Amino acid sequence: MKIKLARDILKANDQLADGFRRRLGELGVLSVNLIGSPGSGKTSLLERTLENLGGLRAAVIEGDIATALDAERIERKGAPAVQVNTEGACHLDANMVIDAAEELDLARLDLLFVENVGNLVCPAGWDLGEDLKVVVASVTEGDEKPRKYPAIFERAAACVLNKVDLLPHVDFDLERFKRDAGVLNPDMTVMLLSAKEGTGVPEWVDWLKTKLAEKRSR
Numbered sequence: 001m002k003i004k005l006a007r008d009i010l011k012a013n014d015q016l017a018d019g020f021r022r023r024l025g026e027l028g029v030l031s032v033n034l035i036g037s038p039g040s041g042k043t044s045l046l047e048r049t050l051e052n053l054g055g056l057r058a059a060v061i062e063g064d065i066a067t068a069l070d071a072e073r074i075e076r077k078g079a080p081a082v083q084v085n086t087e088g089a090c091h092l093d094a095n096m097v098i099d100a101a102e103e104l105d106l107a108r109l110d111l112l113f114v115e116n117v118g119n120l121v122c123p124a125g126w127d128l129g130e131d132l133k134v135v136v137a138s139v140t141e142g143d144e145k146p147r148k149y150p151a152i153f154e155r156a157a158a159c160v161l162n163k164v165d166l167l168p169h170v171d172f173d174l175e176r177f178k179r180d181a182g183v184l185n186p187d188m189t190v191m192l193l194s195a196k197e198g199t200g201v202p203e204w205v206d207w208l209k210t211k212l213a214e215k216r217s218r
């Protein structure tokens with residue numbers, strides 16, 4: 001009997017991810033791995049983003065345990081989308097993303113978004129070849145997310161706090177959230193946003209454009 005150690009699997013994943021990142025680098029494509037709980041608004045954020053990208057070309061790889069609902073939402077915004085069904089797995093891995101990317105014309109893209117399976121735990125540990133991880137949280141989930149799920153907050157380049165239009169209606173200590181997030185990761189940009197109302201979307205899109213320009217100037 002051969003026992004495959006989890007760390008061997010992770011190592012193989014990281015090698016695949018590095019190769020994919022190199023390929024995206026040669027093509028000048030910025031890749032963003034969106035990680036958040038189910039219902040935090042990852043797909044809604046992407047819909048808003050696609051509406052506001054101006055001339056930039058983006059595609060989305062959608063990770064879900066089942067269904068193609070999210071990819072259908074993305075395609076309605078006019079962007080290419082590939083749905084990956086993990087058939088029960090709670091995160092995407094580099095192999096799934098590389099396979100899905102076969103369906104896309106990467107050379108024609110500026111941005112590649114990967115919407116991970118709704119989960120704040122193990123997606124933090126799986127490199128998908130992205131340039132940036134972005135954690136999506138929402139005010140309806142409570143302000144304790146950074147304390148309860150530190151790994152993703154430590155590794156994210158940005159945190160989008162969604163549904164801020166609901167702040168007056170929920171018990172959410174915004175200062176506490178920002179303070180806890182800042183302690184875990186002082187370099188992380190925290191953006192307040194409402195995908196529903198569009199608040200904060202221009203700042204988010206500007207942040208993406210800045211990261212794309214930085215990548216291409218390297």
Ligand code: MG
Binds near residue numbers: 042115
């Ligand atoms: Mg979604």
Ligand code: ZN
Binds near residue numbers: 089090091122
């Ligand atoms: Zn998982």
